[in-house]
Amino acid sequence: MLQEVLQSLPQVLIDGLTLGAVYAVVALGYTMVYGILQLINFAHGEIFMSGAFIGTAFFILIMGTSWAAGVPQIILLILVLILTASITGLVGVGMERVAYRPLRNAPRLIPLITAIGISFILQDLVRFIAELFNGNYIVTGPSLFSEQITLKTSSISSVFYDASFKSSFLIVLGTAIVLMIALDYFINKTKWGTAMRAVALDRETASLMSINVNKVISITFFIGSALGGATGVLFAVQYGTIDPYIGFILGLKAFIAAVLGGIGNIRGAMLGGMLLGLMEMFASANLSLLTGGVFGAEYKDVFAFAILILVLIFKPEGLLGKPTAEKV
Amino acid sequence: MKFKKSVGLLLSGVLSMGILAACSSDSGSSSSSTGTTPTSTEPAAEGSKVIKIATQSPLSGGSAIIGEAIKLGAQMKLEEEKAKFEELGYTLQLEPYDDQADPKKGVSNANLIGADEQIYGVIGHYNSGVAIPSSEVYEKYNIAMVSPANTAVEVTERGLKTVNRIVGRDDFQGPAGAEYAVNELGAKKIFVIQDKTAYGTGLAEAFIKAAEETGAEIVGNEGITIGEKDFNGVINQVLNKKPDLVFFGGLYAEGGIIIKQARDKGIDVPFMGGDGMDSSGLVDIAGEAVKNTYITSVAGDSTATESGKKFMEDYKAKFNKDPEGFSVYGYDSMGVFLTGLEAAITANNGELPGKDKVAEAVRAVKDYKGALTDVSFDEKGDNINAKIFLYKFEEASYPPVQVGEVSQ
Numbered sequence: 001m002l003q004e005v006l007q008s009l010p011q012v013l014i015d016g017l018t019l020g021a022v023y024a025v026v027a028l029g030y031t032m033v034y035g036i037l038q039l040i041n042f043a044h045g046e047i048f049m050s051g052a053f054i055g056t057a058f059f060i061l062i063m064g065t066s067w068a069a070g071v072p073q074i075i076l077l078i079l080v081l082i083l084t085a086s087i088t089g090l091v092g093v094g095m096e097r098v099a100y101r102p103l104r105n106a107p108r109l110i111p112l113i114t115a116i117g118i119s120f121i122l123q124d125l126v127r128f129i130a131e132l133f134n135g136n137y138i139v140t141g142p143s144l145f146s147e148q149i150t151l152k153t154s155s156i157s158s159v160f161y162d163a164s165f166k167s168s169f170l171i172v173l174g175t176a177i178v179l180m181i182a183l184d185y186f187i188n189k190t191k192w193g194t195a196m197r198a199v200a201l202d203r204e205t206a207s208l209m210s211i212n213v214n215k216v217i218s219i220t221f222f223i224g225s226a227l228g229g230a231t232g233v234l235f236a237v238q239y240g241t242i243d244p245y246i247g248f249i250l251g252l253k254a255f256i257a258a259v260l261g262g263i264g265n266i267r268g269a270m271l272g273g274m275l276l277g278l279m280e281m282f283a284s285a286n287l288s289l290l291t292g293g294v295f296g297a298e299y300k301d302v303f304a305f306a307i308l309i310l311v312l313i314f315k316p317e318g319l320l321g322k323p324t325a326e327k328v
Numbered sequence: 329m330k331f332k333k334s335v336g337l338l339l340s341g342v343l344s345m346g347i348l349a350a351c352s353s354d355s356g357s358s359s360s361s362t363g364t365t366p367t368s369t370e371p372a373a374e375g376s377k378v379i380k381i382a383t384q385s386p387l388s389g390g391s392a393i394i395g396e397a398i399k400l401g402a403q404m405k406l407e408e409e410k411a412k413f414e415e416l417g418y419t420l421q422l423e424p425y426d427d428q429a430d431p432k433k434g435v436s437n438a439n440l441i442g443a444d445e446q447i448y449g450v451i452g453h454y455n456s457g458v459a460i461p462s463s464e465v466y467e468k469y470n471i472a473m474v475s476p477a478n479t480a481v482e483v484t485e486r487g488l489k490t491v492n493r494i495v496g497r498d499d500f501q502g503p504a505g506a507e508y509a510v511n512e513l514g515a516k517k518i519f520v521i522q523d524k525t526a527y528g529t530g531l532a533e534a535f536i537k538a539a540e541e542t543g544a545e546i547v548g549n550e551g552i553t554i555g556e557k558d559f560n561g562v563i564n565q566v567l568n569k570k571p572d573l574v575f576f577g578g579l580y581a582e583g584g585i586i587i588k589q590a591r592d593k594g595i596d597v598p599f600m601g602g603d604g605m606d607s608s609g610l611v612d613i614a615g616e617a618v619k620n621t622y623i624t625s626v627a628g629d630s631t632a633t634e635s636g637k638k639f640m641e642d643y644k645a646k647f648n649k650d651p652e653g654f655s656v657y658g659y660d661s662m663g664v665f666l667t668g669l670e671a672a673i674t675a676n677n678g679e680l681p682g683k684d685k686v687a688e689a690v691r692a693v694k695d696y697k698g699a700l701t702d703v704s705f706d707e708k709g710d711n712i713n714a715k716i717f718l719y720k721f722e723e724a725s726y727p728p729v730q731v732g733e734v735s736q
Contacts, residue, residue: 008564239589284562300561
């Protein structure tokens, strides 16, 4: 049994990392907004989904033009990533302006409800637009980066089988890591990043120190949503087929990843996302093997969430979170 | 403060508009039904009575392509037969409902259909999981249902007198696929994936049972979750088990992604699926990866008969899109229902009979020659002439090539 688990391990790691990278970057959006506003922005999963649609639309548009054939795919991807991230970033800022800012001093439950409302609006808006242009809201984008690469893991040790992946895996992982490093640098090393951390620590005091709190919050939403939208593009590239409801399940899991890593903690969100992706993929590949066929792959989420509950019982603040004292 | 007030005003304005809108549509429909019922009892007023026939299929959601095809097929037949019923003194009307492939929505639509006194029949559904609870409601109101696509055994097995279907059953479709996989394709080790729905699990179980009897080994049976996009975990298991064939019990939205992701991982063995994968959507999603995929379908090749070819041309001319495999079944289901309706009216001396009489007449239909299928219902409402067809995707295009045909 152990041997069989080991054989597929390289492949499971690769698939788990892909999924984990997507979870991680989406989790960043949740954790940033929570860190600053103590608001769980449930519409973030929908921002991710909108990004996937906007990106696919750009790809279809660009692929339809004649000059696209001569341009390397990677340039196209970077172009689409930047365009999509700017659009979803602006959508995020608009969302905050319309739905959250008027409610900033309302009880915490109220913005949570508006967030759910916004997410339904975005789902149906995207669905409407997709049906208008495509006739059906399940959209399949052009296939990019589909070269097959085989990793000769069997030559490292004979217990492993070879693993293979599409080159889009490298793109997804690479872009996600670049985004995360850039964000980490921005938060910790720049002036605006310092202002964001100050607002997260204490909003009133920060505003007394001549920090424009509204602007900082807008920037937070812009960055979080831009990252979410960019991940949407990566998701569309990796999995090809998208529909307006992908944001819900994925958003939920990314949120859980953020909690697992310690909500409000940027590096925690990255770690939590990667861990959740790996656990989920490991469970779905090996669960029926480990339980002798009693539980099949369909119970993968139960496995992943049971581990989550265990972590939270022993470390309620999350893996990298700091225990916060009650504010009096 | 002022801002808060204006927001409050705006919100309450929206709310009251919503309430008003709900009111108006409500009163509109109730007034129309109270308004038309008297006219239908005094035929002289308008010259003809209205008979409505509902369709229930997913017009939105993942299966919308097929749901729409069923509706359009039914609509086409209804419009062709309209003139004949005008002569008898009746006006036919189509009432399309969207069941969203959701049992809850299907049942609530069924209650609306039951409450409408002018609806005498239903053409639908696409999903067996929706048809089963909805048909309980039709039974209560004695509304005849003719299903163009439901294959789950339980649909007719409950002994409801209003439920009929013109297609084959899963306990016939699964074995037909299994036999072909083992005998023709030489599959010894088969991996089964299913989507945990009434349809997917039922089909997969029927397939597994027959495949084991025919001598193949089932090396894996795993479930997936509808709506997800990453099935690599299950596909890794397929990779390890190295089967000769992968069977998927489910619909094309997930099937297409599974095929694509499996081919990306270098799994080049044949895939096989049921009628849920019989859609052009499968080719859209899987692309080139769809090659070497086999499907069993209860829907036959429309080009096989002269009337089928004519149907395809008319359909294309009328709706400006290519028919799906199930379009012609929507058309023939409507044909069967209208034949039953006509017989019931004739038996009642040209007067409109009760809904229970119409349902009886539909069940009694024998030797109906449709555009593609011949329909004779047995005592359960199953079509004794139903066939199972086997197709292969040789190119990434729809429809696939027919490679076999099994009669009951």
